[in-house]
Amino acid sequence: MSKLLQPRLRRRVLVTSVAIIVLITSALAGVINQLYSQSYMAAYSSELVAQMPMVVAQLNRAGLIKDVDKWIDSVDPSDTDYMSVVCDMTDYTIWMSDEAEEANIGNICSELPEDIPVPTLIETENNGSFIAYNMSRDREGGNIYQLVVLRSGESYQSSLDQLHKRTTFYLGLFVLIAIAFLIAAFHWSFQPLRKLAAQLDQMTEAQRDKLDDDFPMELQDVTLALNRLIQISNDQKGRYRHAMDDLAHSLKTRLAATNALLDDKDIACPDLNHRVMEQISQMDELVQYQLKRAMMGQQGLQKDQTELKPAIDSFSRLLSKVYSDKDVNLGYRFNHKLKLPINRNDLMELLGNLLENAYRFCISEVRVCVDEHDDCYMIRIEDDGPGVCEEMREAIFQRGIRADQLNPGQGIGLSVCHEIVESYQGTIHVETASIEGAAFVIRMPKH
Structure with a gap:
């Protein structure tokens, strides 16, 4: 019903054109009717004149005119x-x-x-x-x-000239009126196009986010396509912006680890070079991963099977250097050959953020547990730190929200984890750990 009530561009043009045609036709019909009336009257008069001898003969035969000669002489x-x-x-x-x-x-x-x-x-x-x-x-x-x-014929010629002048004047007047109506009609009919152009100008000046929905049906496909294109562009801009934030957040940990390695005087030079190059290689992978994620979106990344244990060991070595002032005990409870249905870069990003948080807030213990079920894996990363208060357990997964306001940070890591898990149709939430700290629980579907 709403579509029937929407204005149509064709209806605008049709209604105005028909109105103009009816107006001009009516006016011309009046002029032509007047001309034909005069012509008909002239023809009728000439017929009467032609029949006058017959009328006189009829009157004479009927005896109504007794003496035609006298009647004629009296005229x-x-x-x-x-x-x-x-x-x-x-x-x-x-x-x-x-x-x-x-x-x-x-x-x-x-x-x-x-x-x-x-x-x-x-x-x-x-x-x-x-x-x-x-x-x-x-x-x-x-x-x-x-x-x-x-x-x-002088009077007739004069009357005919006046008739021609009047006809020319009225026809010219009709043409001018018709042109004026046509201009007004086109101005009204194409007002939606001017509105569309004005709204596009406003969008280029960042004064509006999308086009209105009340355009005629002929323009609905165009405006919907433009709105989709604008939404895609905005989504892509958002992905690039988030990717740069995520990249900066991820590189921060690698740079801290690299600084810790360079400050460690006990590491031999060949081993130091190897470890620094390992960090540089991981940073390069991060850059490529975030750029691909920005261009294609999370759904565009290839899904595969990735071993969990090597990824955790890599972060264990890295975070032990960053938080060398703590004697953190990292505990495992899962099959060391376990493979998770997740892209390697996604797993590294996910574990990097969760383990970095666990190492930062723990007192001395971090645990990683995985339980396998028929349709999913349940992954728990726990620490014995202060935990997360009830009021913040949902908000911390929003970009820019941080539970810890005392230490520096941007509130990006957990929102990235939430986006990655959601892209695999999984869920993530935080609860109280068995060792009294925070426990981040991930449900990862097998398929």
């Missing part, structure tokens, strides 16, 4: 602007009325067209204009004579 021919001429077959004027002689029309018959079925405007050689009509055609003694009625 004053000077009280009219009509003139009469009789023409023969050679277009010679053999007779003309007194009014025609006074008008000095000359041999008008030579200038008449061959057939005059309706009143016709003619121009004479002396620049005169007349309306001529063939009243009758008679044959006598082998000759054909035609009676032509004439009338001065």
